[in-house]
Amino acid sequence: MKSQLQVYARLKPTDNASIAYEIDKSSKRLTIGQKYIKGGFINNMKETMDFNFTDILDINVTQEQVFQQVAVPVVLNCLDGYNGTIFAYGQTGSGKTYTINGSDSWAYRGIIPRVMTYIFDQIDERKNDYEFTVYASYMEIYNEKAYDLLNEDHLVSPIEQWNKVEFKRDNLGNIHLSNISLHEIDDAKPGIDLLMMGNYIRKQAATPMNQCSSRSHCIFTLTFEARQIETNTCFVSKLNLVDLAGSERVSKTNHDGTLLNEAKNINLSLSYLEQVIVALNEKKKTGQRQHIPYRHSILTTILKDSLGGNCKTVMIANISTELDNFEETISALRFSQRVGQLENEIHKNQKLDLNSMVERLEQEKQQLLDELQKYQKIVGDLKDSENVKNINPQNKNQKHSSQQYQSKQVLFNNEESQEEIEIDEEQDLDQILSKVDEYMQDKIDQLEVKNMVEAKLCFRAMKEYHKSTMADYLKELSDISKKLQQYDALLPQVSKKKESTPQIKDSDITQMALNNFYLQKQQSSRQSLNGQPYQDENVDPETVQIGIQFTNQQHQPVVFNSHQQYIPSQMPQATLEKNQQLSQDGYIQKQGIGNRKKKQQSFEQQNQSQQQQVLQSQNQQPYQDKNYASNEELEINLYKQQHQNSLYRKQISQHALKNKNENMQIYAQQNNNVHQQNHYQQAARQDNYKNIDYEDDY
Numbered sequence: 001m002k003s004q005l006q007v008y009a010r011l012k013p014t015d016n017a018s019i020a021y022e023i024d025k026s027s028k029r030l031t032i033g034q035k036y037i038k039g040g041f042i043n044n045m046k047e048t049m050d051f052n053f054t055d056i057l058d059i060n061v062t063q064e065q066v067f068q069q070v071a072v073p074v075v076l077n078c079l080d081g082y083n084g085t086i087f088a089y090g091q092t093g094s095g096k097t098y099t100i101n102g103s104d105s106w107a108y109r110g111i112i113p114r115v116m117t118y119i120f121d122q123i124d125e126r127k128n129d130y131e132f133t134v135y136a137s138y139m140e141i142y143n144e145k146a147y148d149l150l151n152e153d154h155l156v157s158p159i160e161q162w163n164k165v166e167f168k169r170d171n172l173g174n175i176h177l178s179n180i181s182l183h184e185i186d187d188a189k190p191g192i193d194l195l196m197m198g199n200y201i202r203k204q205a206a207t208p209m210n211q212c213s214s215r216s217h218c219i220f221t222l223t224f225e226a227r228q229i230e231t232n233t234c235f236v237s238k239l240n241l242v243d244l245a246g247s248e249r250v251s252k253t254n255h256d257g258t259l260l261n262e263a264k265n266i267n268l269s270l271s272y273l274e275q276v277i278v279a280l281n282e283k284k285k286t287g288q289r290q291h292i293p294y295r296h297s298i299l300t301t302i303l304k305d306s307l308g309g310n311c312k313t314v315m316i317a318n319i320s321t322e323l324d325n326f327e328e329t330i331s332a333l334r335f336s337q338r339v340g341q342l343e344n345e346i347h348k349n350q351k352l353d354l355n356s357m358v359e360r361l362e363q364e365k366q367q368l369l370d371e372l373q374k375y376q377k378i379v380g381d382l383k384d385s386e387n388v389k390n391i392n393p394q395n396k397n398q399k400h401s402s403q404q405y406q407s408k409q410v411l412f413n414n415e416e417s418q419e420e421i422e423i424d425e426e427q428d429l430d431q432i433l434s435k436v437d438e439y440m441q442d443k444i445d446q447l448e449v450k451n452m453v454e455a456k457l458c459f460r461a462m463k464e465y466h467k468s469t470m471a472d473y474l475k476e477l478s479d480i481s482k483k484l485q486q487y488d489a490l491l492p493q494v495s496k497k498k499e500s501t502p503q504i505k506d507s508d509i510t511q512m513a514l515n516n517f518y519l520q521k522q523q524s525s526r527q528s529l530n531g532q533p534y535q536d537e538n539v540d541p542e543t544v545q546i547g548i549q550f551t552n553q554q555h556q557p558v559v560f561n562s563h564q565q566y567i568p569s570q571m572p573q574a575t576l577e578k579n580q581q582l583s584q585d586g587y588i589q590k591q592g593i594g595n596r597k598k599k600q601q602s603f604e605q606q607n608q609s610q611q612q613q614v615l616q617s618q619n620q621q622p623y624q625d626k627n628y629a630s631n632e633e634l635e636i637n638l639y640k641q642q643h644q645n646s647l648y649r650k651q652i653s654q655h656a657l658k659n660k661n662e663n664m665q666i667y668a669q670q671n672n673n674v675h676q677q678n679h680y681q682q683a684a685r686q687d688n689y690k691n692i693d694y695e696d697d698y
């Protein structure tokens, strides 16, 4: 089934000078006024430019409306067994993250958290027909390297130590990913907690690399495994929710060499995305096979199915209406027009679970064999009474036919010579009926009838009855035998297919990843619980211990009350003690000093416009969200929580790193290894330095 890619334009409100635009609701057309002043010149080209969309979401459209209109149809498709992708494209600051993830405030949550709530409501509605299992994974692509954002180890280790996600192609061209964790989720809350953890890891990783979200692509994937209870058919479908990097031009980034390199990579992967789309459009126009350069970047490799493959794909073009961004806006609009011309070939990922199919066939075969046995017994009973008669030497002929019948009967059970099972219905029926006649003749004396007329009537009735019963039996026997042959032929084929089928991709990967995840989890909790020294010398035992205490809270976000105190009920006893210990050591108190504290104090004291300025500096953006004006209280709280939370975790990781280096230094001293001593001394010094550095950040 062909499915045209849907492209929505979402316009972001601005308080600054806006570009002139008009929306034609009926034809879904966005008209942009081109006449503008740039560098003192008036652009004299065509006055307006038109762009067509599936729909245009104007500046006043709410997050809930975007979710209902754009995401719900895709999610429903996924729950019916089709793949789906929603991706947001646009320049930095145009609202991609706001659309896909949302802002920090729950009221303005974006598509992913809304999808989480929605899918579990839907799954609940379908629970009589389907059994669903849902998995989540979250990946970041930065500088042509992909990282797992849901790996709990990444909470405490720097990005340089993370394993990169690896891609392997099988013979069929399917991509298999390793070093990415899949998490089973059975409710919206654990799903949202995972998302928050991923966003936290993303933010934390961004700091040391001097990177910000604009420069990486993020893909949140939900995998659905469903089994239809009645038919035992299964499907695996995927929903990708993608927040792309900013699409602005390299020249505009205006940074030094390193950053330019990053920017180049981002623009390269986006330009490969563009090339894929152009090639797909060419292919569609000319109808000729053409090379589609999916392999050129990680992004296009991952989105292969979403672009030109088996996937219902929706793009949201996030459009900044600011006059300053006019060129980027036009380029994003042009890109969206090319995407809008694409068509995907979608089909339901339904498949029969081979295990249950074999099981079902075997059950059916057993049922048929039981039935067959029953019929054979009935026919055998008749034949026995015949044999009694056949003992009479005068009935040689009949004895012969009885043997013939018996040999036919044996053939029903002879699996080797199935071709001979075909029975000659006509011939057998005649033979059997003649035997029934004789049998009746013999029995007539035994009939308790008053006279011959009655006897004849009775005999005829019996004869008719036997005749029809035997005919029915034979017909059924023949049907069963044919059916059995079909099943016998089918069973080895199915079993063979089952053996030769390569590892079932989605479910097996899921299972493997889950096993891996639980194994790691078990291992680390064993190590922490039994108090044994942690074996891996790359990881400090204390770091692991703290990491586990965090993760044992099932990714619950750290909760603070209005006085910025951690709510202890959310904290395990061990963590509380650790926390107190850290406080005594001076690590926790540190959060009360330094620029961060001053910033926070001034934040509280400043008047409303000053508060807005702080929010602006936090976003690195001019403040544009009118909704925030009425929600300062909420925003202030969020701001405080965010920094306190992030500070606490960073301090723990710093503390652990420092301890590790000090311990390693002692170890090197014990072993008289001067070189290592120097190395760890230097590292410990750097850690101390980093701590000071870090305080200054706030």
Ligand SMILES: Nc1ncnc2c1ncn2[C@@H]1O[C@H](COP(=O)(O)OP(=O)(O)OP(=O)(O)O)[C@@H](O)[C@H]1O
Binding pocket: 011, 012, 013, 059, 090, 091, 092, 093, 094, 095, 096, 097, 098, 099, 103, 213, 214, 215, 244, 245, 246, 318, 619, 621, 624, 625, 626
């Ligand atoms: N439709 C909107 N209504 C209100 N505020 C918005 C809207 N879209 C975006 N914003 C606000 O604009 C700011 C920038 O948006 P956002 O971070 O989503 O941009 P982005 O395109 O993801 O940028 P980047 O490429 O840097 O990640 C945020 O503060 C966000 O809350």
